[in-house]
Amino acid sequence: MCRIHGHFDADLSPHDMRAAGALQRHGGPDEARLAQGAGWALGSNRLAITDPGGGQQPYESADGRIKAVFNGEIYNHDELRAQLRAGGHHFADRCDGAVLPALHQEHGPAFAEQLDGMFAVALIDLRAEPTLVLATDDAGMKPIYYRWDGRRLHFASELPALLAMGRERPSLWEPGLDSYLATKTPFGEHTLVEGVQVLPPGTTAVCSRSRGLRLHRRPAPERPAVTGGEPGEQVREALAEEVRRLSVADARVCAITSGGLDSSLVTAMMADAAPGAVHSFNIAYHGEWPHDERHFAREVARRAGTEHHQVELDVARFPELLPAVAWHLGQPNADPIALSTYGLFEAVHRAGFKVALTGDAADEVFAGYGRIHKAMTTHGTWLPDYVDALAAIPAEARPRLYSADYRAFVAERGSASDAITERLRQEAAHRSRLDVLTDFETLVRLPAYHLRRVDHLSMAHAVEVRLPFCQRSVRELARALPQSHRLSPEPGRGKVALYAAARGLLPRSVLERPKQPFTLPITAMLAPGTPLWAYTREVLSPARLRAGGLLDPAAVDRLLCAQQNRPADCLALATWSLLMFELWREEFAVRRAASRPAEARELLEVAS
Structure with missing residues (x-):
């Protein structure tokens, strides 16, 4: 690496x-x-x-x-x-x-x-x-x-x-x-x-x-036929073989264990394949916060017999870490997990490991996201909800946050959501809906949103991440599965073959728990009195937003007041996404190329 x-x-x-x-x-x-x-x-x-x-x-x-x-x-x-x-x-x-x-x-x-x-x-x-x-x-x-x-x-x-x-x-x-x-x-x-x-x-x-x-x-490899044993058995065999191969290195190798299905399965298979003790790492935060998964990770580690490392990130460090995260990412990524990822691999490096296996990409490869299940089970129009589920801020709300001239620019050019909707509509006209969604998730979203983030934030600490679910044998096998082995009739439930592959390897508590994203609990953390809230208010101050010229300071202030008074996941994610954008813009001193004459921009501001 x-x-x-x-x-x-x-x-x-x-x-x-x-x-x-x-x-x-x-x-x-x-x-x-x-x-x-x-x-x-x-x-x-x-x-x-x-x-x-x-x-x-x-x-x-x-x-x-x-x-x-x-x-x-x-x-x-x-x-x-x-x-x-x-x-x-x-x-x-x-x-x-x-x-x-x-x-x-x-x-x-x-x-x-x-x-x-x-x-x-x-x-x-x-x-x-x-x-x-x-x-x-x-x-x-x-x-x-x-x-x-x-x-x-x-x-x-x-x-x-x-x-x-x-x-x-x-x-x-x-x-x-x-x-x-x-x-x-x-x-x-x-x-x-x-x-x-x-x-x-x-x-x-x-x-x-x-x-x-x-x-x-380059041409895509031919899709293998799903023959022989049950799909769950075939998935287990293919994944176990890739975990075995990826566990071999001339450096210390560990497992990242969030406590969810995907990383837990990789950890269990790694423990089965490794001749010595496997080390596993989980991240949590100082204090009491929602969605804490450490107890699930401990159960997995206990069952697999790993030497478990519980990393606790001090929330007081967030203002110190965020500029470094923005710089290492190179461009903004609105998933709050970026901060957790950076802190986790800092700890992995300090513990002396150069290689880590993770469960990343399973949701894309095996259709694990709720938005995919909803799109597949919606009769009639499914595209608007699916495309909006990808967003940090819904398409209807975004223009209200833009400065007047940037709002005009987007209206004239067309929004990014409209472009994605049209692309998927054209593809869905002559291909199966599940194939369209799977290809979009794995070929478009996964590399940009997920894999670059994992690569940059692990390598920020000289740790190589290996991804068994991204290996060709696993991806192509999953792509060849019939729909019934990817999506369950149970609402919002995917990864049917993967759950079947995990039976007998993981605790029932992990197999039966509700799906939960591995992320930072920002709705609770973006609250008055926390270090993150004070820092966010400073970065998204009117003076700094005016210097950027892309966001309306008054509209952003209304968003912050709404999150302060009526905390909600959608408001917190919107706030976080704007925070990461402004940090990135300032970190690289990105200047805005004039898209229209300055005089026209001033007139638009007056008109608004």
Whole structure:
């Protein structure tokens, strides 16, 4: 696991590259290396997991004309190495990324189709015309941010490092605020920074001077047939095998145990597979707060026989932690779990672990969300409710919070919710509703909203997260299940095959408990007298909002007063989402590119 960055045909000095690398050092503290030539550079910060004594990046072909840097894990590297050795290639060590140059020699840009794992690869091929190749895994577990101006390409694992390679302050992607509030983080290839994009999952990008930048979405694997035993048995076997494979590392490995079905199942399977004691971690908060899950996590740990670590985050630290969370995320994410995630992996790192297995992505892969069940069981119009369930602030309420000119901009352009609704409507016209929802949840929402957050906030503390539910064998098996093994007739209940797979492995209390999101209890914490409330009031003050120019200070004040006087989940989430946006905007000094003449903006303000 590492952090990578680089450029193609850009005017960057070694100092520029080292400065960008320094901003990613938290994710790769074990070694920093840089290679460059005429018109290109590749940098890496290594977190040594596989073969810690080897694995110097950039990896090189025998003749030195292919060089690669790599972030992630290639779980089938031993098999690939054996195949490549049979073809005459030689390797100095057993580091997983060392196979990449030889694999590219054999397969060209299609090399990524041979990889099983989570990865973001950057490779320079100097055998003919210099060509840069970027590739991401098909689940989107490892991101690559990039900026392409038609001639020069910059890329990095994290947005702060990419921005450091620029010469100007970042500008806001104008639709970004509405997009963020509609989906809790921008979906698709966009970021909130103008001109900066994210390479989509399962994509290979090839860049050369003669042909520019070309993106290729690799073909999806064939869906396996569900045959033989009961679907629950097949899911148990596939998941157990992936947990076993992902538990192997040349570093200390632990489990994250929230107390819910998904992480608890991974913990139980890890304990079955591991030859020694498994360590499990759960996070809670000092004091008495709603939705505390620590007792469920303790039950799971007791049954699995893990050595359990109960992490308690001091709520008084929240104002201190939030700016760091906003910076590491690189762009706002409205899920309050971001703060919990940051604090949890801080504790995991301090305990001496470099790798953690989690239950993330099970709800997307196995249709576990209530919004999916509701969309499937609604007769007639289902799209508006489903799309609004994705939002931090409902579509009807958002415009009232915007400044006059931004409200006009969104009205003229159309809201992000409208765009998502139209996209899903077109897809649902010729495909099954469940397939449309599953693909949207796993291919669009999961990488943007969930996986980038987990990646950035775990690597902020040099911890590699491995995700069994994102492994291809599990994802494709789940996708092949009939609807009756994903969605129960019981209202709001999904993950039928996953519950079947967990029988006999988990306590009944976990299997029978109501579904509850693993998140921060912000409705209770955003209350007068708490450190978080005072801090929120300060960040969302009228003066600071006026400086941003996107939100109406009076409308935001009304929202805060409503949360103060009549606390509710919807008000708390709206408040939190605005807090995270303003923190992000100030953290990166994002300037707003004028979408219309200043005189027109002033007239609109007067008119409102």
